[in-house]
Amino acid sequence: MKKLYMKVISSFICLIIMISPIITAKAQAEELNINAMYAIALDSKSKVVLYNKNAYMLVPMASTTKIMTALVALKYGDLDKKIEISSKSAGIHGSTVGYKKNEQITLKELIFGLMLRSGNDAAIAIAEGIGGDVEGFAKLMNEYSAQIGLCNTHFQSPHGLDSDEHYTSAYDLALVTAKAREIPLFNEIVQSKDVDKKTYGFTRDYHNINKILWQLPNASGVKTGFTGKAGKCLVTSVNIKGNDVIIVVLNSSDRWNVTKKINDYVQKKYEYKKLFSKGDIVSEITICDKSSEKVRLYTDEDIILPVRSDASYHVQIVKPKSVIKGGIKKDDKLGSLCVLKDNEAIYTISLKAKDSCKSHKFIKNIY
Incomplete structure (x- = not known):
């Protein structure tokens, strides 16, 4: 005994x-009809799910991948380090900043280019500068995703162009964003609408292509995305009653309005206690x-x-x-x-x- x-x-x-x-009496969950295949609203601090539509299914993520790319860069990289733009970086297709081969760009500027301009060239440069190559950086991404508790995510690239072994869920993507939101510099970057190169000593000016910053007054980021398989995607952080809420909308032809609709739904239905x-x-x-x-x-x-x-x-x-x-x-x-x-x-x-x-x-x- x-x-x-x-x-x-x-x-x-x-x-x-x-x-x-x-x-x-249990209230019946009110249906919110939205034009999106997958969506979630997540309270950033408590991780309580506020809205969910197919949020745990495995799907392509397009350039919302770059949230994790930025997170890994901020965790492992030296922001002042200058990274040389390779031919692979300069020659990548899709959305780019327009960096030229042999340019020397600081990691900090590359992260701005990554998040504001959705630069695939910035993504490749960051991967090569920190991981040695794309494969090495993807390994870091996957290792870190496991550390922060992602169960349905696998990264094959830092940019998110379509590939069979590159996927996530709306829920995991919200968790990544909540983790990134803990970093002040990340928040400074993703909420910036326009950046003058003189402010940071950058090589060029940057304009944010994320329209939600202009359309939703309480929005403070985060990232757009689009590929043929993923469709139009949007990850947004919003301030609701003094609290940070992450809204993820994937494969939606009306991502801006869908995000606003979910934002309004959460505002109406929830109080913080x-x-x-x-x-x-x-x-x-x-x-x-x-x-x-x-x-x-x-x-x-x-x-x-x-x-x-x-x-x-x-x-x-x-x-x-x-x-x-x-x-x-x-x-x-x-x-x-x-x-x-x-x-x-x-x-x-x-x-x-x-x-x-x-x-x-x-x-x-x-x-």
């Missing part, structure tokens, strides 16, 4: 707390020994989620039924908080121990 105390038991104690207001503040004690566990020692559980960040008035939400606290050998140390991850919408999990975060405890005994089953 003593050995049993030292093990982690896989069963859980679940505490259900109602979030007000609660609508007892603060459930807990950073440092709040969310629950506690009681150790079943002579001392009946208690360990408090807290969240180390604010929990602010988008919620609908016509849906039912619950908070579920998941606690282990035994303590790991060695006891509990302050700030150890211990259990989790899960938010359910109409009995479907939409958000999970780890909880931490506010107190230390050396006991190995079972935790008392208190609800």
Whole structure:
């Protein structure tokens, strides 16, 4: 029996707390008719899905690929490094900036050319400058995509021209964009409408071809795309009630208006509610020994989620039924908080121990 105390038991104690207001009857999901094959709206911070149409299907992504290209370049590259434009870069077809062979362009300028002009030549130059060649850079892209949790994505190029082994899903593309949005320089680049070369010491001026920046007042980027297989694509970041929302629209002949329609839908249907503040004690566990020692559980960040008035939400606290050998140390991850919408999990975060405890005994089953 003593050995049993030292093990982690896989069963859980679940505490259900109602979030007000609660609508007892489940509301039927309202259909939003859009002219797009695939689409999603994702809250950037919580990763809660606000709208979904075929968002998990594998599809071509065209130049929205360049969001990941920029992300990898910002992670691994030296922004001041000058990269020589190769014949392969200068000769690539499709959308280009117009870089000439043997030009020396800084990585920072190439990223501006990549995102504002959708330059395939910039994409090749970045790949060669960081990865040695396109294949080496694609390997970096795939490795990093796995690190940030993409499950349905594979990159074969930095530009996104059609190829059989180059695909993503609207959901994965939204996750990539949310990750990129954590970088201030990325945001500065994608929200720029026009860039004067004198401002950054660039070789040329840049005008952003992303029309959504002019058409949607709360938009702050991000990237257009088009190929024969992918159709017209658009990834947009929008400010909704002070929160960052990513809208992805793929294979849509009316991508600008579809994006606006989804933006309006989210604005109308969702409010943001603060459930807990950073440092709040969310629950506690009681150790079943002579001392009946208690360990408090807290969240180390604010929990602010988008919620609908016509849906039912619950908070579920998941606690282990035994303590790991060695006891509990302050700030150890211990259990989790899960938010359910109409009995479907939409958000999970780890909880931490506010107190230390050396006991190995079972935790008392208190609800």
